[in-house]
Amino acid sequence: MSLIVEVAIPIPLNKTFDYLCDDEVLVGVRVKVPFVRKKVIGIVLAIRDKSNFYKLKSVEEVLDKTPILDKLTLSLLFWSANYYHHPIGEVISTALPKNLRLGKKANIKKITGLPNQTKQSNFKLSDEQNIAITQILKSNYQYHAFLLHGVTGSGKTEVYLHTTQAMLNQKKQVLVLVPEIGLTPQMITRFESRLKTRVVTIHSQLNETKKLDAYLMAKNGEAGVVIGTRSAIFSPMPNLGLIIIDEEHDNSFKQQSNFRYCAKNLSFIRAKQANIPIVLGTATPSLELLKNVMDQKITRITLTKRTGNATLPKISLIDMRSNTDGALSKMLIEKTKQYLSAGKQVMLFINRRGYAPVYYCTQCSWKAQCDHCDSTMVYHRHINRLKCHHCGGEKMPEHTCPDCFRQSLKVLGYGTERLEETLSSYFADTPIIRIDRDTTRRKKAFTRHLEQINAGKSCIIIGTQMLAKGHDFSNLAMVGILDIDTGFLSLNFRATEYLAQLLIQVSGRAGRHKEKGEVVIQTRYPDHPIFNFILSSHYTQFANQLLKQRLSAMMPPFSHQALLCANAKNKQNAENFLHEAVVLLKNIQINSVEILGPVINTIEKKSDYYYFNLYLQSNNRVTLHQMLSTFNQHINILKLKNKVRWYLDIDPIE
Numbered sequence: 001m002s003l004i005v006e007v008a009i010p011i012p013l014n015k016t017f018d019y020l021c022d023d024e025v026l027v028g029v030r031v032k033v034p035f036v037r038k039k040v041i042g043i044v045l046a047i048r049d050k051s052n053f054y055k056l057k058s059v060e061e062v063l064d065k066t067p068i069l070d071k072l073t074l075s076l077l078f079w080s081a082n083y084y085h086h087p088i089g090e091v092i093s094t095a096l097p098k099n100l101r102l103g104k105k106a107n108i109k110k111i112t113g114l115p116n117q118t119k120q121s122n123f124k125l126s127d128e129q130n131i132a133i134t135q136i137l138k139s140n141y142q143y144h145a146f147l148l149h150g151v152t153g154s155g156k157t158e159v160y161l162h163t164t165q166a167m168l169n170q171k172k173q174v175l176v177l178v179p180e181i182g183l184t185p186q187m188i189t190r191f192e193s194r195l196k197t198r199v200v201t202i203h204s205q206l207n208e209t210k211k212l213d214a215y216l217m218a219k220n221g222e223a224g225v226v227i228g229t230r231s232a233i234f235s236p237m238p239n240l241g242l243i244i245i246d247e248e249h250d251n252s253f254k255q256q257s258n259f260r261y262c263a264k265n266l267s268f269i270r271a272k273q274a275n276i277p278i279v280l281g282t283a284t285p286s287l288e289l290l291k292n293v294m295d296q297k298i299t300r301i302t303l304t305k306r307t308g309n310a311t312l313p314k315i316s317l318i319d320m321r322s323n324t325d326g327a328l329s330k331m332l333i334e335k336t337k338q339y340l341s342a343g344k345q346v347m348l349f350i351n352r353r354g355y356a357p358v359y360y361c362t363q364c365s366w367k368a369q370c371d372h373c374d375s376t377m378v379y380h381r382h383i384n385r386l387k388c389h390h391c392g393g394e395k396m397p398e399h400t401c402p403d404c405f406r407q408s409l410k411v412l413g414y415g416t417e418r419l420e421e422t423l424s425s426y427f428a429d430t431p432i433i434r435i436d437r438d439t440t441r442r443k444k445a446f447t448r449h450l451e452q453i454n455a456g457k458s459c460i461i462i463g464t465q466m467l468a469k470g471h472d473f474s475n476l477a478m479v480g481i482l483d484i485d486t487g488f489l490s491l492n493f494r495a496t497e498y499l500a501q502l503l504i505q506v507s508g509r510a511g512r513h514k515e516k517g518e519v520v521i522q523t524r525y526p527d528h529p530i531f532n533f534i535l536s537s538h539y540t541q542f543a544n545q546l547l548k549q550r551l552s553a554m555m556p557p558f559s560h561q562a563l564l565c566a567n568a569k570n571k572q573n574a575e576n577f578l579h580e581a582v583v584l585l586k587n588i589q590i591n592s593v594e595i596l597g598p599v600i601n602t603i604e605k606k607s608d609y610y611y612f613n614l615y616l617q618s619n620n621r622v623t624l625h626q627m628l629s630t631f632n633q634h635i636n637i638l639k640l641k642n643k644v645r646w647y648l649d650i651d652p653i654e
């Protein structure tokens with residue numbers, strides 16, 4: 001007799017589908033099934049002998065003998081679908097490597113070798129490091145969350161390595177999440193050189209064969225350590241004993257498209273489900289985590305000093321209000337010269353790629369704008385094109401102003417490319433290593449740049465966001481921070497929190513080893529209160545002040561938010577859809593949820609679509625989610641539903 005299997009299919013519908021199945025089948029295996037006029041690959045979620053539907057179609061092929069997704073991983077995926085109000089089929093599809101989604105065989109092509117030689121560190125652990133390790137291991141292999149709050153260069157990685165070794169001794173696996181691909185090579189090298197175990201990585205730049213291999217080695221327990229970016233949170237690891245999140249404060253743990261999950265939040269759920277400890281490390285804890293420490297949900301462990309004889313760098317400001325010399329003040333150029341002639345490395349941080357952010361007419365008010373987005377176009381010199389950083393659109397720069405027809409077009413402002421040009425005019429004989437998305441597009445380019453820096457020769461490094469955190473360059477003596485003033489103008493209520501984190505992190509790259517480092521920040525807002533804390537490296541005091549402000553305004557982390565975003569080519573449709581949504585939400589009658597909006601997005605138009613936002617906020621997470629579930633069940637009554645694109649973002653950060 002046929003059984004009935006409930007199958008999750010990767011489609012954007014909150015539904016699963018029943019099929020008949022004649023073959024032997026287990027929960028968690030992949031099946032090929034007919035769906036509409038196609039064959040699709042789905043995952044079996046349940047096996048029953050009855051269905052509420054009749055005229056069921058049959059499973060065409062059972063692809064696996066043993067489950068691809070074990071019980072614990074499935075329960076994490078169910079939890080995620082439920083919490084993020086996202087269809088389970090799409091959630092599962094995010095969690096699987098592409099080759100498994102496509103129905104390829106779940107076989108390992110090439111087992112990575114074990115490291116042949118590991119070496120121990122040549123230094124003694126500090127007392128603070130020892131205390132941290134003991135405290136984490138005292139959790140006795142049960143759920144316990146730790147915030148490892150250590151100043152930049154305090155040796156947090158060493159704490160990760162020792163706790164990981166202790167887990168490996170107990171035959172447990174360890175999952176390490178890092179925010180960016182750029183931080184994986186350094187982390188892998190450190191883990192592989194020290195631990196006698198198979199270390200695999202999972203991130204988006206890996207080719208599909210390697211990704212599948214890593215996934216399967218995690219799944220069958222052959223990999224002792226998995227290091228990866230956010231999607232690695234879903235790696236099946238049967239003997240998982242510890243989760244480590246490095247640079248916890250970083251926003252890249254949140255996915256900003258399709259299934260908008262936050263890997264950091266999910267790691268708490270995963271640790272609870274598996275009943276294991278979780279360690280979140282950073283020099284600049286997020287306000288969310290600090291609040292949890294206050295509520296005694298998380299234990300804070302501190303590393304207050306840099307390792308060895310290193311100390312925190314000296315930080316000073318350069319007032320740019322009277323500066324007329326372009327991006328670099330005389331003082332910064334002078335200091336750069338001094339450090340270079342002493343054989344040191346200097347990093348100049350500027351968070352904008354391209355040559356110049358504005359191309360404009362000096363005679364009238366014309367500016368080069370993207371035809372499809374509400375944004376100015378960035379000039380890229382090496383290709384002589386104007387580029388939109390929102391939609392990727394490109395065009396040739398005009399020669400005469402399209403408005404006043406005069407030949408008076410110029411660039412304004414600085415990006416990494418222009419900074420490189422300016423610097424090479426001052427320092428013709430010094431190597432300049434520019435690291436931004438344009439210079440690291442090719443595979444391995446980033447690794448090569450890092451190797452060049454780590455070789456230690458005197459050079460200038462032009463760094464963007466990609467170099468802001470985590471990197472440990474031993475000969476880097478000075479950091480100059482060029483352009484952070486846009487952070488003061490942002491409308492996002494989290495902007496000052498992010499700015500403080502960025503400043504401390506970037507500063508933290510300087511003077512990590514023998515000699516004291518120096519940091520110089522150029523700004524037109526030298527009187528801003530943030531600098532009282534940054535100059536003295538008092539991040540926690542600043543964060544506490546921000547927490548007080550958030551509490552009095554009842555903003556996150558003291559309340560919970562969800563964002564309903566609608567976008568459409570027809571501006572009115574997008575806005576009106578949200579007005580319909582407000583009526584539906586108000587009918588649900590949950591009083592403790594505040595509805596704010598609809599408001600147009602700060603960037604009104606992207607790729608020809610107009611964006612509107614509706615914010616839901618409540619002190620009570622449960623009622624907020626009840627409201628969203630009910631809303632989702634009735635969404636079909638909204639008349640404009642098929643005229644707009646919309647999504648829900650739970651705990652939005654932008």
Ligand SMILES: Nc1ncnc2c1ncn2[C@@H]1O[C@H](COP(=O)(O)OP(=O)(O)OP(=O)(O)O)[C@@H](O)[C@H]1O
Nearest residue numbers: 123124125126152153154155156157158307308470
């Ligand atoms: N006990 C120790 N004695 C001497 N050096 C150490 C010790 N522990 C770690 N180190 C070294 O100190 C350097 C900084 O450590 P690490 O990169 O782990 O800092 P971190 O706390 O992660 O900093 P960040 O937050 O900036 O990433 C490394 O080169 C590491 O090898």
Ligand SMILES: [Zn+2]
Nearest residue numbers: 370373388391
């Ligand atoms: Zn555009």
